[in-house]
Every structure is written in C-alpha cells, then in structure tokens.
Amino acid sequence: MERYDIAIIGTGPAxxxxxxxxxxxxxxxxxxxxxxxxxxxxxxxxxxxxxxxxEVSGAELQTAFTDHLADSQIEITEDKIHAIYAMxxxxxxxxxxxxxxxxxxxxxxxxxxGRLYEGEEQFLGRGVSYCATCDAAxxxxxxxxxxxxxxxxxxxxxxxxxxxxxxxxxxxxKDEVQFSEENTKDKIEVIREVPVSVExxxxxxxxxxxxNSYDVDGVFFLRESVSPAQLVPGLKMNGNHIEVTRxxxxxxxxxxxxxxxxxxxxxxxxxAGEGNVAALAAVSYLDQKKRAQx
Amino acid sequence: MVKKIxxxxxxxxxASKAAVVDFSASWCMPCGMLAPVLEEVSExxxxxMDFFNVDIDEAPDLxxxxxxxxxxCLVVLKDGEKIDQSVGFLPKEALTxxxxxxx
Numbered sequence: 001m002e003r004y005d006i007a008i009i010g011t012g013p014a015x016x017x018x019x020x021x022x023x024x025x026x027x028x029x030x031x032x033x034x035x036x037x038x039x040x041x042x043x044x045x046x047x048x049x050x051x052x053x054x055e056v057s058g059a060e061l062q063t064a065f066t067d068h069l070a071d072s073q074i075e076i077t078e079d080k081i082h083a084i085y086a087m088x089x090x091x092x093x094x095x096x097x098x099x100x101x102x103x104x105x106x107x108x109x110x111x112x113x114g115r116l117y118e119g120e121e122q123f124l125g126r127g128v129s130y131c132a133t134c135d136a137a138x139x140x141x142x143x144x145x146x147x148x149x150x151x152x153x154x155x156x157x158x159x160x161x162x163x164x165x166x167x168x169x170x171x172x173x174k175d176e177v178q179f180s181e182e183n184t185k186d187k188i189e190v191i192r193e194v195p196v197s198v199e200x201x202x203x204x205x206x207x208x209x210x211x212n213s214y215d216v217d218g219v220f221f222l223r224e225s226v227s228p229a230q231l232v233p234g235l236k237m238n239g240n241h242i243e244v245t246r247x248x249x250x251x252x253x254x255x256x257x258x259x260x261x262x263x264x265x266x267x268x269x270x271x272a273g274e275g276n277v278a279a280l281a282a283v284s285y286l287d288q289k290k291r292a293q294x
Numbered sequence: 295m296v297k298k299i300x301x302x303x304x305x306x307x308x309a310s311k312a313a314v315v316d317f318s319a320s321w322c323m324p325c326g327m328l329a330p331v332l333e334e335v336s337e338x339x340x341x342x343m344d345f346f347n348v349d350i351d352e353a354p355d356l357x358x359x360x361x362x363x364x365x366x367c368l369v370v371l372k373d374g375e376k377i378d379q380s381v382g383f384l385p386k387e388a389l390t391x392x393x394x395x396x397x
Contacts, residue, residue: 085327086385088334092327125364125381134322135364137351203363218363233324233383252385 003101004030006282007093009081010108012038013268014259016065017275018106018282023072025283030100032077032093037062040110041268050269061268082131084232086252103289104282107228107242107250107257108275111266119198120221127204127218130230132156135218139164142217145207147195151175153222160220161187168207168214170195228261238263248278254289256282296329296336296345301353308374310344314393317357317367319350324383325366331386332368335393343393370396 006022008015011033019031036042044058053061069076079095084105093100120128129135132146136159143166146157150173161167161184169190171177179185193209198219200206206215228242229235236243236251241263248256258274260266296316299306307313316332318325329347336345350357350365360369360376370378370393378396380389 083324083383085324085383087327087331088386094323125367126361127363129364134324137319137321138357138363138365140354202361234385234388252387 001099001101003090003103004028005102005286006030006104006106006279007032007091007100007102008106008108009033009084009093010038010110010259010261011076012041012108012110012259012271013065014110014261014271014275014278015106015108016069017272018108018258018279019074019275020068020072021276021279022106022283023074025279027283027286029074030077030102031074032079032081032095032100035076035078037065038110041065044268047268049267081231082226083230084255086232086234086255091254104254104256104285105232106248106275106278106282107232107255107261108259108271108278109225109228109231109261111240111260117195117197117221119200119204123198123200123204123219126202127200128198129218129220130222130226132160132220132222135220136160136163139218141165143168143215144218144220145170145195145214145216146220146222147172147207149173149221149223151177154179156220156222157188158184168216170207170209228257247281248274249281249285254282254285256285295340296333296347298347298349301348301356304348304353304356307344307346307371310371311373312342312397313344313346313371315360315369315371316345316347317350317360317362317369318347318365322365328366328383331384331389334386335389338390339393342397368392372396 005027007030008018009032022029041058042062047056079097081095083094085092091102091105144164145168147170157169158181167188177190179188193211195209197208198204206213207219229237242257244262248258256278258278259271364381368380380392
C-alpha cells in the first residue's frame with residue numbers, strides 16, 4: 001500500500017490551507033473530503049474579514065479555493081473516513097471506499113452540530129455502538145435498535161438482520177424506507193419515533209423514544225459524521241474540541257488538528273492560518289522522524 | 295507475547311496473577327489494528343503481565359460471562375477476577391497507561 005507523508009481530512013479552509021502548504025514543502029499528500037469543499041463556506045452570504053478579499057461571498061471564495069487547488073495540482077479524494085488508527089510508526093485510515101496509510105495526519109473536519117443522546121456515552125461499548133457491521137456477530141439470537149441518519153444505513157440494518165433475531169430501525173430522515181431483501185425483511189421493523197435516551201444498568205437494555213420504550217440488547221447510532229474521539233481512538237478532547245498545542249499537535253504523536261474542530265472563534269481566516277501551522281508542524285515531525293531513523 | 299487461547303484453555307488466564315485478555319474476532323477491523331500494538335506492549339511488559347487473546351466466535355460463553363458487548367475489548371484480570379476493561383482501539387501510549395494503572 002502507498003504510504004502518504006501527510007493525510008489531510010477535511011476540505012474546509014483549514015484542510016485546504018494545510019494541503020497547499022504541505023504541497024509547497026514537497027510532501028506526498030492525501031486530501032480527503034468533498035469536491036464541493038465545505039457547505040459552511042459555500043453557503044456563507046458574505047465574509048467581510050478574509051484578508052485581501054473584502055465582501056467576498058461564500059460561493060466566490062469556494063471558486064477561488066478550487067482554482068488555488070488546481071494551480072497547486074492538488075486532487076481531492078472523495079471518501080468518508082470512519083476510523084484512524086495510530087499504529088505507532090504510521091496511521092491506518094479506514095474509509096468507505098478504501099483504506100489508506102500515512103506517516104502523519106491532519107484533522108480538519110470542522111465541528112459537527114450533532115448532539116449525543118442521553119445515555120449514549122455512558123453505554124458506549126456496553127451495548128451502544130456506531131458500527132453495525134463491526135459488532136453484528138455479537139447479536140446472534142439477540143435484538144438491536146438501529147438509529148439511521150441517512151438512507152444508506154438501511155444496508156447496515158439488513159446486514160444486522162442476517163444475524164440478529166430482531167432489528168428495530170428508526171429512520172431520522174423523511175425518505176420512505178423499504179426493506180426488500182427476502183431473508184431479512186420480516187426481521188426488520190421500521191419505527192417512526194424520536195429517540196430520547198438509552199437506559200440500562202450494567203449495559204444498555206432499552207431505547208426510549210418520546211412515545212415508547214423498546215427492550216433491546218444493543219443500540220446503534222449511525223450518523224453522517226463521527227465525533228473526533230470516535231474517529232481517532234485515544235485522541236484527547238477538551239469538551240467538543242480536540243486539545244492541541246500552539247503547533248496544532250494533538251496528544252498523539254504525528255496527529256495534528258486545525259480549524260473549527262480545535263475551538264472558537266469559528267472564523268474562515270483563523271482556520272486557514274491554523275491549517276498552515278499544522279502543515280508546517282507535520283513537515284517538521286516528518287523531518288525529525290527521518291533524522292531519527294538515520 | 296500475546297497467547298491465543300480457546301475456551302478450554304481459559305483457566306490459564308484465570309490462574310495468572312495479572313492478565314490482560316483481548317477479546318476479539320477475525321472479522322473485526324479495529325481488532326486487527328489493535329493486535330500488533332498489543333503485541334508490542336506485551337513485549338515491553340514481559341514478566342509483569344500475561345497477555346491472552348480470545349476469539350469471541352469460538353468462545354461466546356466467555357464473552358457473555360465478561361460482559362463483552364463490543365470488540366476489541368481488553369479485560370484485566372487479577373487472580374482470575376475482572377478488575378477493569380477497555381473497549382476499542384487504543385494507541386500504544388494510551389494502551390500502556392491503561393494497563394499500568396491496573397498493575
């Protein structure tokens with residue numbers, strides 16, 4: 001497998017700025033995100049304090065960023081990263097489309113507005129999980145509630161139903177839900193209710209909604225984005241943000257973070273500046289590592 | 295060294311004064327990632343702690359007995375009694391810290 005020097009996760013101002021700086025420093029980079037960059041930039045009405053670009057609209061800034069990437073010959077890999085493992089000498093990134101290896105990582109995924117359910121954190125790993133396909137084998141002969149935030153999670157529910165006795169599926173979106181796989185459809189019950197909390201004693205025992213309570217052996221929350229601590233196991237947080245030093249270094253050697261994910265103020269130019277710092281810190285980390293090997 | 299044991303051999307872990315049992319499975323990605331890191335830590339702590347690996351597909355009763363609801367799950371045993379557990383992948387430093395605090 002190709003091992004990149006720096007993997008950058010996120011295509012907002014922080015991630016893009018990090019990518020451009022790393023590229024200038026001749027590093028072999030992997031930039032993961034969306035070709036439309038960042039919805040937070042795209043949808044901004046006007047930005048008044050982006051240096052050199054007074055009264056720029058979000059859409060204009062997005063175009064300027066895209067042009068800058070093209071000039072720097074930087075490609076965006078469109079994938080979703082589920083987990084990043086610090087293996088010691090390198091990082092292993094597990095994506096939907098593929099797995100990747102990199103010597104260092106820069107996290108620039110922004111802040112997610114997603115709120116945790118009551119009991120979710122308390123029972124995490126004790127009946128609460130974020131990956132149905134990962135834990136399905138533990139549910140042989142058991143029941144599971146799956147809270148899906150997008151239609152693509154229906155496939156996870158079907159996978160779970162192949163093993164579990166009963167799957168309760170709670171769609172958190174408006175689209176119609178239709179399970180058609182012959183061998184599993186009778187095992188899946190679609191419930192249109194709003195989950196409120198997870199309850200139990202030693203482990204999770206039921207999912208409580210606004211209207212009812214369902215006894216299950218496990219509860220799965222399948223969201224669009226996972227929280228940083230879930231994304232990088234072992235990462236030290238400070239509330240909802242990743243704890244970093246002045247050099248954007250996290251508690252894990254070789255892992256850096258920048259942009260909204262490390263804290264307020266949530267400003268485009270602050271994110272871009274931090275991306276620059278993170279990239280230079282990653283470059284210096286790689287240099288030191290190389291020297292140590294000699 | 296992390297010793298792979300079956301349900302029948304589990305008495306070895308119970309007989310140990312201080313042991314870490316890694317409950318995992320062949321199909322679990324984070325388990326596969328944790329294994330080499332745990333191997334490294336087990337070398338560092340050789341003589342102070344015994345390390346075992348149990349495949350939950352082969353030993354579902356043990357998984358139930360130790361309340362393993364998600365894997366990888368590291369269970370720390372002191373004279374056969376469970377004193378702590380950690381769920382999910384951990385980088386080397388955090389893993390070392392978790393085991394040391396239970397020594």
